[in-house]
Amino acid sequence: MRPDHADIRVLGIETSCDETAAAVVESQPGRPPRICSNVVLSQIAEHAAFGGVVPEIAARAHVEGLDGVVEAALADADTRLSDVDAIAVTAGPGLIGGLLVGLMTAKALAAATKKPLIAINHLEGHALSARLMAPVAFPYLMLLVSGGHTQIVLVKGPGSYERWASTIDDALGEAFDKTAKLLGLPYPGGPNVERVAAGGDPGRFNLPRPLKGEARLDFSFSGLKTAVRQAASAIAPLTRQDIADIAASFQLAIVETLEDRVARSLARFRAIFADAAAPVLVVAGGVAANRAIRAALERLCRDHGFGFLAPPAELCTDNAAMIAWAGIERLRAGLLAQEDPMIQAPRSRWPLDMSAAPLIGAGKRGAKA
Numbered sequence: 563m564r565p566d567h568a569d570i571r572v573l574g575i576e577t578s579c580d581e582t583a584a585a586v587v588e589s590q591p592g593r594p595p596r597i598c599s600n601v602v603l604s605q606i607a608e609h610a611a612f613g614g615v616v617p618e619i620a621a622r623a624h625v626e627g628l629d630g631v632v633e634a635a636l637a638d639a640d641t642r643l644s645d646v647d648a649i650a651v652t653a654g655p656g657l658i659g660g661l662l663v664g665l666m667t668a669k670a671l672a673a674a675t676k677k678p679l680i681a682i683n684h685l686e687g688h689a690l691s692a693r694l695m696a697p698v699a700f701p702y703l704m705l706l707v708s709g710g711h712t713q714i715v716l717v718k719g720p721g722s723y724e725r726w727a728s729t730i731d732d733a734l735g736e737a738f739d740k741t742a743k744l745l746g747l748p749y750p751g752g753p754n755v756e757r758v759a760a761g762g763d764p765g766r767f768n769l770p771r772p773l774k775g776e777a778r779l780d781f782s783f784s785g786l787k788t789a790v791r792q793a794a795s796a797i798a799p800l801t802r803q804d805i806a807d808i809a810a811s812f813q814l815a816i817v818e819t820l821e822d823r824v825a826r827s828l829a830r831f832r833a834i835f836a837d838a839a840a841p842v843l844v845v846a847g848g849v850a851a852n853r854a855i856r857a858a859l860e861r862l863c864r865d866h867g868f869g870f871l872a873p874p875a876e877l878c879t880d881n882a883a884m885i886a887w888a889g890i891e892r893l894r895a896g897l898l899a900q901e902d903p904m905i906q907a908p909r910s911r912w913p914l915d916m917s918a919a920p921l922i923g924a925g926k927r928g929a930k931a
Contacts, residue, residue, distance in 0.1 A: 570893055571598070573646045573671075574886025575632065577664030578656025578684045579709070580605040580615045582627040585882035586639035586646065587694070589890045595694050599638035600876065600883040603627045610749045614739060621659030628667050635882070643675055650889025653681035654909030655710070661908035669904055679903040680889040685914045687884035688846040689717050692871050694887040698842050703831050703868075705824060705859070708847030709735030712781050714827045715914060717844070720891040725915035726827055727779035734816065735849050737783040741790050741812055745805045755809045756852050762803070762810030767793045769815040774822045779830070781823055786815055817858045824859060828866045842869040851875040 569590045576583040582605070586598040605623045609615050636643060651668035654661055665681070672679035688706055692698045703726075706713045712734045714727040732740070735752060742751025747758065769789045772782040790812055797804055824843070831841055843863050849855065850872050863870035877884060892898065 570648075570890050571641065571646050572648050572650050572680075572886040572889045572893070573632070573635070573643070574682075574882035574884075574889060575628070575649070575651040575664045575668050576684070576687070576880055576882040576885045577624045577628065577660040578652045578654070579660060579880055580609060580620045580623075581880040582624050582631050583880065583882035583885075584628070584632040584635035585886050586635055586641050587883055587886035587890060589894075594697075595887060595890070597694070597883045598641065599635045600881060601631050601635045601638060602876075602879075602881055603631050606750060613743050613749050615657070617657045617659055620657055621663060624660050624663040628663060632667070632671075643671065646675075646677060648678040648680055648889055648893060649675075650680040650682050650885050650892075652684045652687065652885050653906055654683060654912035656684055656908075656910065658908055658910045661910070665906065665908050673904065678893075678898065679906075680892055680898065681903050681906040682885050682888045682892075683912050683914060684880075684885075685711065685713075685715075685912070686720070686723075687888045689715060689723065689844075689914065690720065690888050690891050691846055691873050691877050691884040692842075692844040693891070694877065694884065695873050696871060698844065698871060699840075701835065701838075702842040702844055703827060704844045704846060705820075705827075705850075706847045707734045707820075707845065707849035707855070709733060709739065709849075711847065712783075713914075714779060714824070716831070720888070720895045721897045723914040725913070725918040726830065727781065727823065728918075729781040729783060731782055731784040732787060734781070734783060735847070737787050737816075738849065740787055741809070744791055744794060745800070745808060747805070747809075752849055752852065755813065756854065758806045759809040759813045759854070760806075762806030762808070764807075764810040764814035766807040767811035769793070769811050771815055771819045771822065774819055777826070779823060779827050781819070783816075786812070786819075813852075813854055817854055820855060821858055821862050825862060825866065828863070828868055832866075840869055841867070842871055845870070845872040846878060848879045850878040 582603040712729040716724040739751035747754040
């Protein structure tokens with residue numbers, strides 16, 4: 563454990579999907595954390611022609627770009643590798659090829675410098691990213707909405723999480739991407755659905771609100787995705803206005819579904835932590851950059867007496883600053899791995915809550931992620 567009065571500076575590396583990222587984050591007693599650098603090399607152009615991420619292309623791009631990204635992060639932070647206190651790297655979950663590139667690079671750097679290596683769960687990076695921006699006290703609720711995950715998690719502290727809800731089928735980001743592809747919108751789907759929805763009529767199509775009204779807290783998006791396809795097929799060929807109206811109706815269905823699901827989680831938190839003076843909902847993941855979703859959840863939290871915190875867009879999507887910060891949190895809490903991190907293997911599946919039971923009706927993704 564690092565004492566609270568010690569300065570800590572950590573290099574973070576993130577290669578779990580299609581962003582090659584490195585960052586340096588510093589923690590000093592009595593001061594807010596400082597992101598000294600945060601370099602992200604996007605692969606959107608490489609994958610755009612395929613309408614989604616191709617694992618082999620992603621892994622090759624990480625190999626070609628990671629060394630330069632790490633050098634740029636150190637240069638931007640005006641820091642030498644020998645000056646960092648530890649190296650934190652995403653070890654899972656994610657695409658196994660990309661994870662392998664980042665993990666092996668981090669191991670090589672740690673071995674060469676004799677610095678501690680900290681293997682980070684990518685989801686923990688998202689879960690703790692709010693504390694990089696504000697002094698959020700434990701426990702708090704997190705809504706994680708990304709391309710691979712949709713979960714509500716009780717964040718009790720570094721390494722201590724309780725999953726309250728997850729998707730029983732598609733993740734929300736996946737539903738956005740597939741809807742975009744169906745409507746002929748370019749990759750990445752989420753931002754483009756939001757863009758065209760701004761000019762659409764959200765009341766034109768009556769799309770379902772999956773699981774709305776049910777006592778369980780979980781999510782489901784495959785039925786909504788199917789309804790979008792049926793609506794589009796019924797009026798094909800689609801005009802530009804048709805596409806905008808379907809996108810707006812889809813986005814409204816998502817917003818109202820999230821409002822219902824999250825409201826029930828806020829009520830559960832209140833019942834368990836009745837003495838919490840300032841409860842907080844944190845929203846993280848790439849879909850958290852959607853402005854309509856943010857605005858709706860902010861209103862919901864205000865109505866329920868919760869604080870609302872969504873990191874800036876650059877910390878919602880995949881980045882290495884959150885990985886470096888998770889490493890700092892683990893150092894402060896004395897949570898370095900019991901086993902030698904140099905033998906850590908990449909993990910395509912790595913749930914935050916290892917004790918959570920598989921979901922009824924969930925496939926492999928829902929049960930493990």
